[in-house]
Amino acid sequence: MNSPRRENAVLAAPLVLFLLALLGFPVMLSVVYGLSETTFQTLTRPRFVGLDNFARVLGDDGFWQAAWFSLRFGVITAVLQCALGLFLAVYLAPLIRRHGWMVAVLIIPMIVAPAMMGLMYRLVLHEFAGPVPHYLYAWFNYSPPFLNAANVFTTVVVAEVLQWTPFAFLLFLTAYQAIPQEVREAAAVDGTRPWRMFWRIELPLMLPTAFVALFIRFIDGFRVFDNIYTLVGAGPGGVTTSMSIYIYEAFLRQGDIGRAMAAAILLFGAAFTLLTLAQRLMRRAA
Amino acid sequence: MRIGTTLRWLVFGIAAFVMNFPVLATLITALKAPGEVSRNPSLWIEEPTFANFATVLTISDRLNVYHYLWNSTVAALIGAVLPVIVAFPIAWAMARRGVGRALLFPLVVNLRALPLIIFAIPLYLMYAAAGLLDTRLGLGLILAIVNLPLALMLLVNAVAEIPLELEEAARMDGARTPRLLWRIVLPLCRPALITTFVFGFITAWNEFLFGLMLTTQRAVPMTVGASFFFATSGGGVQWGVAAAVMIVAALPPLALGLVMYRRIAGSMVAGAVKG
Numbered sequence: 419m420n421s422p423r424r425e426n427a428v429l430a431a432p433l434v435l436f437l438l439a440l441l442g443f444p445v446m447l448s449v450v451y452g453l454s455e456t457t458f459q460t461l462t463r464p465r466f467v468g469l470d471n472f473a474r475v476l477g478d479d480g481f482w483q484a485a486w487f488s489l490r491f492g493v494i495t496a497v498l499q500c501a502l503g504l505f506l507a508v509y510l511a512p513l514i515r516r517h518g519w520m521v522a523v524l525i526i527p528m529i530v531a532p533a534m535m536g537l538m539y540r541l542v543l544h545e546f547a548g549p550v551p552h553y554l555y556a557w558f559n560y561s562p563p564f565l566n567a568a569n570v571f572t573t574v575v576v577a578e579v580l581q582w583t584p585f586a587f588l589l590f591l592t593a594y595q596a597i598p599q600e601v602r603e604a605a606a607v608d609g610t611r612p613w614r615m616f617w618r619i620e621l622p623l624m625l626p627t628a629f630v631a632l633f634i635r636f637i638d639g640f641r642v643f644d645n646i647y648t649l650v651g652a653g654p655g656g657v658t659t660s661m662s663i664y665i666y667e668a669f670l671r672q673g674d675i676g677r678a679m680a681a682a683i684l685l686f687g688a689a690f691t692l693l694t695l696a697q698r699l700m701r702r703a704a
Numbered sequence: 705m706r707i708g709t710t711l712r713w714l715v716f717g718i719a720a721f722v723m724n725f726p727v728l729a730t731l732i733t734a735l736k737a738p739g740e741v742s743r744n745p746s747l748w749i750e751e752p753t754f755a756n757f758a759t760v761l762t763i764s765d766r767l768n769v770y771h772y773l774w775n776s777t778v779a780a781l782i783g784a785v786l787p788v789i790v791a792f793p794i795a796w797a798m799a800r801r802g803v804g805r806a807l808l809f810p811l812v813v814n815l816r817a818l819p820l821i822i823f824a825i826p827l828y829l830m831y832a833a834a835g836l837l838d839t840r841l842g843l844g845l846i847l848a849i850v851n852l853p854l855a856l857m858l859l860v861n862a863v864a865e866i867p868l869e870l871e872e873a874a875r876m877d878g879a880r881t882p883r884l885l886w887r888i889v890l891p892l893c894r895p896a897l898i899t900t901f902v903f904g905f906i907t908a909w910n911e912f913l914f915g916l917m918l919t920t921q922r923a924v925p926m927t928v929g930a931s932f933f934f935a936t937s938g939g940g941v942q943w944g945v946a947a948a949v950m951i952v953a954a955l956p957p958l959a960l961g962l963v964m965y966r967r968i969a970g971s972m973v974a975g976a977v978k979g
Contacts, residue, residue, distance in 0.1 A: 437812070451825075533912035537946075542730070547745050549746060553746070682822045
């Protein structure tokens, strides 16, 4: 007879072994390489340099520029997506109750690969082949340079918001539909008007969802890579270099493995701290 | 129709049009004749044609779409099935006995919130040593890591919802744990298994960063292959063909997603709320 204890170990084994092989080992490697000076030529002979790489990363303006970009991008896109998603969910809910297919139409952007979305925007915004400049010229005789240093931030924010508002929309729609009908009816009997009903009753009930949606959208915005990389890469003068793009460029473009690893470890530390804090907050709120 | 309802339809129409605009415009461009693309960037097609798709689907030295599609299919299948296999036994033990609830569960679930680039570089170094660089297996393994958090969450939820009486009845008949899992629990988890698979397949297919970093030629997935096509066509990009490539790349997840959109929507929400 197997004891439950041994049986539990057997049941956990596949997952634990998988994690050890694909994450445990790489984590060890990242510590070794984070503390070493390595290029692709000396890949198997990392030279120990202590905290040198971390000092180089922290002293690099590019790193701080990337951190600032990711932070700004994450906050702005998360807020815009949640505001738009909340509006669409609440405003369209009466229609969606009768026409479920509307949800499918609105979540199409999420099912398209962000990398493909970035490439699609290249086409859509292209000076000569793109429909957006075409119509702007036809109607206003002017089309702004979407991808120059001054405008590219707005462009990538809009692209990200338009692709991922559906995610916030979906979360808010589910939360909105989960509000018991009796709550609304009771308020309606008391003569509560729709606008007041939203602010005083419905929105407070959806507050936990709002936290979750903001947090998830922030995280995804903060770690953005695919769509920005395929649309503009690091951007003119590096203005769209997110943290992920910074690390990627340090690694594959500049072959500076030590610096890339150190930056990745710093990013991990930041993400981990943020995650722990957010979960504490949410638990306290719940 | 009341004016309020009309306004709602209008808002829906605008939102659907604006959010889906890149996909729509790409589809329209793909259906234009090669000569028309440069002459007419509007949303009106003068003479619709599948010529661009024919070009894309013809094997050439520069672009072998079948190769990319095959790589994506194999890697995405590994990335969608493997998480279910490794997560299912422990999901049952977590839901029923609380095994790993304190450490393992939060550890795996939080992976979802970490920037993927953190893993990409050490994995690159490990793969280089293990000979897994530029292989479909290597790509599939890392896609499995990406899908693991949601797989575990959905499966733990699914097991917790199975009535205990069913398991107890099987125990009375003398079923040991492996048999119980295989014969009773697994079939009852079928809806969650399908959701996990569909969602995982779409996520894996759409992944870009690992494909970009861990493959160079033999195992290049469709998303990365499509971007190569933009980068290598020196001079001008052939927009009609480029648009057709993007449509071909986006079609498999779109088709799967639209057929199963209720499941997709449900699993997004479940993953978000528990995460």
